[in-house]
Amino acid sequence: MWAWSTALWMWFTELSVWFFLGFAVLFILVLALRDKITGRIKGMASERWLPLAERCTSRALWIIELLSLIIIIGALVAIVLSEEGVYTIITPETIEQWLLEHGGRILVMLAAGVILWLSLNRFLPPLVQRFMTRPIKGESRQGRKKRADTLVRVFMGTGKAIIVVIIIFMVLSEFTVDIGPILAGLGVVGIAVGFGAQYLIRDLIAGVFILLENQYRVGDVAKVASITGLVEEVNLRKTVLRDLDGIVHHIPNGEITVASNYTRHFSRVNLDIPVAYGTDLGQAITIINRVCQELATDTNWQDKIISTPQVLRVNNLGDSGIEIKILGDVKPLEQWAIMGELRLRIKNTFDEEGIEIPWPHTKVYFGNSPEEFKK
Numbered sequence: 001m002w003a004w005s006t007a008l009w010m011w012f013t014e015l016s017v018w019f020f021l022g023f024a025v026l027f028i029l030v031l032a033l034r035d036k037i038t039g040r041i042k043g044m045a046s047e048r049w050l051p052l053a054e055r056c057t058s059r060a061l062w063i064i065e066l067l068s069l070i071i072i073i074g075a076l077v078a079i080v081l082s083e084e085g086v087y088t089i090i091t092p093e094t095i096e097q098w099l100l101e102h103g104g105r106i107l108v109m110l111a112a113g114v115i116l117w118l119s120l121n122r123f124l125p126p127l128v129q130r131f132m133t134r135p136i137k138g139e140s141r142q143g144r145k146k147r148a149d150t151l152v153r154v155f156m157g158t159g160k161a162i163i164v165v166i167i168i169f170m171v172l173s174e175f176t177v178d179i180g181p182i183l184a185g186l187g188v189v190g191i192a193v194g195f196g197a198q199y200l201i202r203d204l205i206a207g208v209f210i211l212l213e214n215q216y217r218v219g220d221v222a223k224v225a226s227i228t229g230l231v232e233e234v235n236l237r238k239t240v241l242r243d244l245d246g247i248v249h250h251i252p253n254g255e256i257t258v259a260s261n262y263t264r265h266f267s268r269v270n271l272d273i274p275v276a277y278g279t280d281l282g283q284a285i286t287i288i289n290r291v292c293q294e295l296a297t298d299t300n301w302q303d304k305i306i307s308t309p310q311v312l313r314v315n316n317l318g319d320s321g322i323e324i325k326i327l328g329d330v331k332p333l334e335q336w337a338i339m340g341e342l343r344l345r346i347k348n349t350f351d352e353e354g355i356e357i358p359w360p361h362t363k364v365y366f367g368n369s370p371e372e373f374k375k
Helices: 002-014 016-044 050-084 092-132 141-174 179-196 198-212 281-297 335-353 370-374
Strands: 221-224 227-234 238-242 248-252 259-261 267-275 310-317 322-330
Touching (some): 050 092, 092 141, 141 198, 141 227, 221 238, 267 281, 322 335
Antiparallel strands (some): 267 322
16 A cells, blocks of 8 residues: 555656646636636526536536645645655655644645635625625615625635635645745746736736726726727726627726726716707607606606606707707616617607608709799
């Protein structure tokens, strides 16, 4: 048994660098793609099996993360031992003595890491949700939920990375590895990399301010770096938007100088309705306000409207007609559907009332003045 275990450990040691790199990449990929993997499996599962699929997926990903973490730590141990050249003095007695002195503490560290990991998964999302559900002036319940979901994603990824780094350094210290030079070396490397990765540092700093200032959340419609779309992901490095054509845009946070949120707290109907110059404006305004009132009392639409849209003013005397502006506040993301319904109803009502909606046209005179043409 001992010979078999020794041979297995020697084989693992020979490939320890590859084990470390491979499972480190796997660990990072699982952390980064957890939400996408879960969403893809949710989309494939039927409604009946959805709860079971969610539980199984969560447990499978957690097992992969835990096994990857154990193998990464084991590979680090093998790398350290091989570099120190201690295999000549490894015997069952020395291993037993070492385990008695250090094994218990390492197990406690690993157990603490697992407990912290599970606690983060269990308690962080409810805590963020509870904190974010406190009433904030002008913030709707849906808006608070969007912000909470966005912050949970960022905090979970950052928290897990911190736990892994802390446990790795604690375990290395039990192998009498002086982590002081490692930390100092990482600091020097960080400074060197910082000069070559100024854009990355800029992205991270900008991402922090985007989250702290709650500029936009996952689920909002925003215009970011001249691109308008639905916000699908926000993290410290980048913002991901999907536009109406279904194109996904990855925008580094450092490139964002102006961010326009179309769905913060509330949205607004801002609509110009043109009528012909010969139209009785008083009649047109009365009809428009009536249509808006009918829409606001419709059971299919009233829950989406905050303040009934109504005519604000005669907004423009255009080349082909007179434009009448309509304004009204609605719930976030509902402005486009409500404006489309208003256009449909106003067009049908104008047709019934004989009110013309103009189109571009040009009057041509052949050698006669306008006064002579009227005669």
